[in-house]
Amino acid sequence: MSVDEPNEIRERQLRILEALLFASAEPLSLPEMAPYLGQGPDVRSLVDELQTRYASRGINLVRRGDRWAFRTAEDLGFLLRREEQETRPLSRAALETLAIIAYHQPSTRAEIEEIRGVATGKGTLDLLMEAGWVRMRGRRRTPGRPVTYGTTEAFLDHFGLERLSDLPGLDELKGSGLLSSQIPASMQIPLPFDGSLRDDEDPIDPDDDGDSERAEDE
Template identity: 75%
Template sequence: MSGLSDDDRSEVLERNLRVLEALLFASSEPLDANSLLTYLGEGANIGELLLTLQSRYATRGVNLVQRADKWAFRTAEDLGFLLRRDEQENRPLSRAALETLSIIAYHQPATRAEIEEVRGVATGKGTLDLLMEAGWIRMRGRRRTPGRPVTYGTTDAFLDHFGLETLSDLPGLDELKGSGLLSSRLPPNLQIPLPFDGAALRDDEDPLDPDDLGSDEEEQD
């Protein structure tokens, strides 16, 4: 846009911002920058545009928030109580599901055996299925160990539901115990590692085969 006048540049800027605004409002899911860029004019700086739009909505009833590498409009945190009045009461997750979700979030990628080791009790497949149905966890790959067990990690939907931009925003161990998300049965020397939310598999993982989806059973020799 170097050849444009100031008025023309301002007009293009406002048009791009309106396009982004419309796309984000219309979407039921957070959108990544690359998918948004395809709707803008040539030479548009999507990063600057998103930050500009975020700034404009910073003091409004809805805010533009980042969830991992995606963006979405969400109700301002200080007004969330207004919407909770109309929310349907949902059955809360069981303690087993909450503990399992917390362990996966902090230890991912984690196998079922690793989850059970931290919890100190067996983890039923139904608990993992419930969390996958909610869209909060996913099967990542297979550990390069005997039996090649499936590993689990969190999803972007997990970040969005709990209002996190990245996994580094997760609370500390004491906060988790205080909120009841981790059981007092956990070992006293348990350390919370730095969560890993990268898209790539870790070095000790293999990609999933198509037949792996829907099953976390270990492969037999």
């Protein structure tokens, strides 16, 4: 092996990663990228190097949960807004439900309704799941075995978050007008749990669409 060969191999691996990430419609995880790179590459090291190379460009390599994707640099996003397809905005009920799930997950439908103070319409959770932002996590080990809901990596990607801990804090929410400045001083934003399952959750059956829970609640 020549002195330059290791560098040539690494450059080829970087080019392969670059091509994979450009071609993929969805963010990719390290295990998904590894098979394309040959035997024994340090995939995370390669991703970190590629991220550094693109840090000052018009597109950046960003992390979304445990996955990676190329996205327009934040300071240039305004240039592409006119190219975005117009979409119907979420209703207030859907926005509130999404926020509750994001901050309080894993949440059951009953817990969402308790926080909102009103019943959650049948279509609200379905709409959020169809958008790909909410998923059924499991079933709570309580009477009725209610479904628990959590956010997805698509939620992180859409809202430009690397991880759930990047969600806005209490001061940021108040500053944006999403929370009243007159809220009690003791109010705290909870720490969401986005692991696979908590101790009080059981895995959900792949064929389970949550209909049994909705039928019981209606």
